[in-house]
Amino acid sequence: xxxxxxxxxxxxxxxxxxxxxxxxxxxxxxxxxxxxxxxxxxxxxxxxxxxxxxxxxxxxxxxxxxxxxxxxxxxxxxxxxxxxxxxxxxxxxxxxxxxxxxxxxxxxxxxxxxxxxxxxxxxxxxxxxxxxx
Amino acid sequence: xxxxxxxxxxxxxxxxxxxxxxxxxxxxxxxxxxxxxxxxxxxxxxxxxxxxxxxxxxxxxxxxxxxxxxxxxxxxxxxxxxxxxxxxxxxxxxxxxxxxxxxxxxxxxxxxxxxxxxxxxxxxxxxxxxxxx
Amino acid sequence: xxxxxxxxxxxxxxxxxxxxxxxxxxxxxxxxxxxxxxxxxxxxxxxxxxxxxxxxxxxxxxxxxxxxxxxxxxxxxxxxxxxxxxxxxxxxxxxxxxxxxxxxxxxxxxxxxxxxxxxxxxxxxxxxxxxxx
Amino acid sequence: xxxxxxxxxxxxxxxxxxxxxxxxxxxxxxxxxxxxxxxxxxxxxxxxxxxxxxxxxxxxxxxxxxxxxxxxxxxxxxxxxxxxxxxxxxxxxxxxxxxxxxxxxxxxxxxxxxxxxxxxxxxxxxxxxxxxx
Numbered sequence: 144x145x146x147x148x149x150x151x152x153x154x155x156x157x158x159x160x161x162x163x164x165x166x167x168x169x170x171x172x173x174x175x176x177x178x179x180x181x182x183x184x185x186x187x188x189x190x191x192x193x194x195x196x197x198x199x200x201x202x203x204x205x206x207x208x209x210x211x212x213x214x215x216x217x218x219x220x221x222x223x224x225x226x227x228x229x230x231x232x233x234x235x236x237x238x239x240x241x242x243x244x245x246x247x248x249x250x251x252x253x254x255x256x257x258x259x260x261x262x263x264x265x266x267x268x269x270x271x272x273x274x275x276x
Numbered sequence: 277x278x279x280x281x282x283x284x285x286x287x288x289x290x291x292x293x294x295x296x297x298x299x300x301x302x303x304x305x306x307x308x309x310x311x312x313x314x315x316x317x318x319x320x321x322x323x324x325x326x327x328x329x330x331x332x333x334x335x336x337x338x339x340x341x342x343x344x345x346x347x348x349x350x351x352x353x354x355x356x357x358x359x360x361x362x363x364x365x366x367x368x369x370x371x372x373x374x375x376x377x378x379x380x381x382x383x384x385x386x387x388x389x390x391x392x393x394x395x396x397x398x399x400x401x402x403x404x405x406x407x408x409x
Numbered sequence: 410x411x412x413x414x415x416x417x418x419x420x421x422x423x424x425x426x427x428x429x430x431x432x433x434x435x436x437x438x439x440x441x442x443x444x445x446x447x448x449x450x451x452x453x454x455x456x457x458x459x460x461x462x463x464x465x466x467x468x469x470x471x472x473x474x475x476x477x478x479x480x481x482x483x484x485x486x487x488x489x490x491x492x493x494x495x496x497x498x499x500x501x502x503x504x505x506x507x508x509x510x511x512x513x514x515x516x517x518x519x520x521x522x523x524x525x526x527x528x529x530x531x532x533x534x535x536x537x538x539x540x541x542x
Numbered sequence: 543x544x545x546x547x548x549x550x551x552x553x554x555x556x557x558x559x560x561x562x563x564x565x566x567x568x569x570x571x572x573x574x575x576x577x578x579x580x581x582x583x584x585x586x587x588x589x590x591x592x593x594x595x596x597x598x599x600x601x602x603x604x605x606x607x608x609x610x611x612x613x614x615x616x617x618x619x620x621x622x623x624x625x626x627x628x629x630x631x632x633x634x635x636x637x638x639x640x641x642x643x644x645x646x647x648x649x650x651x652x653x654x655x656x657x658x659x660x661x662x663x664x665x666x667x668x669x670x671x672x673x674x675x
Contacts, residue, residue: 153575153585154429154568158323158422158478160589164332164382165301165420169553172298176552180612186552187612190291190559199297203336212424213579213586249297286442286452287435287562291555291611293456298553302420309419313479319419320479323426345557346446346453424589430598430648431567438564456557465563469602515563 145181145275147174147218151210162210168202171234171247174218178232182271194256195265200229201250208244215239222276228253228261230272278314278408280307280351284343295343301335304367304380307351311365315404328395330384333362337380347371355409361386361394363405411447411541413440413484417476428476434468437500437513440484444498448537460522461531466495467516474510481505488542494519494527496538544580544674546573546617550609561609567601570633570646573617577631581670594661596650599628603646613637621675627652627660629671 149170157163176186189197210216217237224231229252236245255262264272282303290296309319322330343349350370357364362385369378388395397405415436423429442452455463476482483503490497495518502511521528530538548569556562575585588596609615616636623630628651635644654661663671 152568152572153423153425154431154571156424157419158424158426159329159331159419160424160426161331163305163420164335165298165305168298168301168335169551172553173551176611185612187610190611196292198292198294198339198342200339201337202297202301202339203334205334206332209331211586212575212589213584285435285439286556286558287438287564289557290552291557291559292552293557293559296553302418305420306418309478318479320477323478344453345442345456346451425595425597427597430601431564431571434564434567434601462558464558464560464608465605467602467604468563468567469600471600472598475597 145174145178145220147177147220149173149216149218151212151214151216153212156212160211162214164204164206167204167206167236167245167247170216170218170236171202171204171232171249174220174234175232175249178220178275182274184268184271195262196254196256197251198254199249200252202248204245204247206245208238208242210238210244216244220275222272223248225264225269225272225276227263230264278307278311278353280310280353282306282349282351284345284347284349286345289345293344295347297337297339300337300339300369300378300380303349303351303369304335304337304365304382307353307367308365308382311353311408315407317401317404327389328398329387329389331387332382333385334383335381337378339378341371341375341377343371343377349377353408355405356381358397358402358405358409360396363397411440411444411486413443413486415439415482415484417478417480417482419478422478426477428480430470430472433470433472433502433511433513436482436484436502437468437470437498437515440486440500441498441515444486444541448540450534450537461528462520462522463517464520465515466518468514470511470513472511474504474508476504476510482510486541488538489514491530491535491538491542493529496530544573544577544619546576546619548572548615548617550611550613550615552611555611559610561613563603563605566603566605566635566644566646569615569617569635570601570603570631570648573619573633574631574648577619577674581673583667583670593655594664595653595655597653598648599651600649601647603644605644607637607641607643609637609643615643619674621671622647624663624668624671624675626662629663
């Protein structure tokens with residue numbers, strides 16, 4: 144499992160005093176970017192150099208506990224499903240490396256940049272993702 | 277059905293050129309705030325004056341189409357489920373009032389501000405939400 | 410003077426209960442995007458079709474009053490300075506169309522997309538901006 | 543000088559392909575939160591336990607270079623001015639610890655939470671901030 148560490152910043156919170164719910168998704172994406180970097184598919188080259196995109200077609204989150212500015216989170220990411228043209232990432236968010244405070248999921252589809260149609264996951268990406276499945 | 281209008285701003289997009297996926301959730305929440313305002317439960321008084329919170333315990337989104345800066349969206353919101361202590365909102369996002377570009381859902385639970393435990397939805401809130409169910 | 414209307418959303422605030430300071434800049438940019446739209450230079454075509462960028466090289470804000478979720482703002486925008494290769498926008502943010510709650514400024518430079526060097530402001534943009542100077 | 547390390551995330555960028563200008567301010571604030579944590583004034587206790595706020599009354603940034611997703615930044619923070627009721631922080635943002643890509647400033651005022659009026663900077667905070675002046 145890949146693990147990403149972060150801390151809740153003031154800008155992640157809202158006037159109700161806690162993490163704004165959209166920002167759990169943003170933290171999940173931050174950990175996905177770190178995972179891709181680890182797999183040598185840095186986001187910068189994905190956007191600038193590759194001939195495909197990996198847009199998210201579905202995302203979901205459950206919130207089990209209130210989170211406050213300064214809370215230290217570790218996000219575990221696994222590849223839950225590797226399909227022909229898509230993959231699913233599952234996220235488990237813990238506070239202080241112990242208590243699960245949230246879980247989530249994102250589904251990504253490989254899209255050709257030119258034709259804007261689905262394509263099979265490139266082989267090298269598939270092999271890389273398999274490391275965390 | 278309650279409808280909220282908005283336009284994709286540059287800050288809603290990312291370097292892939294399109295709406296960043298978390299921001300679909302933020303737009304859904306903006307429409308929820310507008311709906312509560314319409315029902316005379318403005319968020320400001322919810323946060324400052326009420327003795328309960330309505331935190332989100334689950335959120336999900338599907339993305340059916342790429343969205344770009346300047347796209348005009350209308351978000352239809354309905355109360356899909358009214359439970360004892362919770363309610364579910366369903367969102368349908370259209371571009372130019374025609375094509376559905378995304379859908380989503382949020383589940384909210386009533387929590388007592390003092391005891392931090394679940395409570396039945398306050399009667400006046402329940403009656404108000406029923407208008408859009 | 411061009412005027413843009415908006416409402417503070419929950420996601421604009423932070424756990425201190427008020428508008429997060431960066432988001433005053435975001436609101437200023439939203440009003441700049443609306444002004445460009447009004448001048449028939451929509452941001453989408455600026456990014457996708459024009460051969461120049463207008464990046465911000467300096468930004469500043471003063472904060473005169475606390476702002477809360479639900480506050481209704483009107484942002485007045487004027488072109489304070491029109492230089493050879495740059496322009497300066499000045500923003501005045503009022504609450505309920507009366508009290509000034511914040512002011513700000515952004516300086517934009519015209520940059521050629523290919524050479525990445527400064528270029529004179531295109532004539533049609535200069536003429537358009539002059540309407541609000 | 544206090545130094546904070548971070549990486550540009552996809553959500554920090556916009557459809558022009560680069561860091562969205564407001565997010566330089568957010569990154570500056572993230573480094574200020576880290577500095578306060580280092581000084582044993584964690585933001586969480588500032589918001590929840592102290593009898594004063596430190597709102598920003600002025601902020602400014604200069605942008606010297608384009609920043610892209612994945613860029614590694616180090617933010618140097620110094621206390622540029624320690625006044626009676628206010629302090630000024632200066633930020634220097636470097637890419638790969640070498641080239642200065644942006645600079646900025648924030649001015650903070652001590653405000654009593656009850657009376658909402660300016661107060662002298664608390665002595666322990668003043669002493670702590672002096673370490674980075």
